[in-house]
Amino acid sequence: MVQNKIYSLLGLAQRGGHVASGEFMVENSVKAGKTCLVIIATDASENTRKKFSNMCAYREIPIMIFGTKEELGHAIGKEMRVSIAVTDHGLAGAILKQINDTAKKREGM
16 A cells, blocks of 8 residues: 555656656766655666665665566556656655655564
């Protein structure tokens, strides 16, 4: 249920023009200082995870591992996506909160 909220927020961010998706676009967005949150698919390669983890850690940008490539792509109305950058502070905060709430609920089970 909470995952649906996360995907809905990603779709809202996409419709509002606050999403960069795909490795090249996400990397450019992060390096340009426009990114508030990076989401990496759970089934992304270890190299991709390491690349974005290092890039985001250096720039102090939150990064979350969430959803599959297919789920992330579907949420923003595209084909499979390994990485998504959210460029709006409010939406990034809401998505981050929902992901953290999901993690807490799993730990409580």
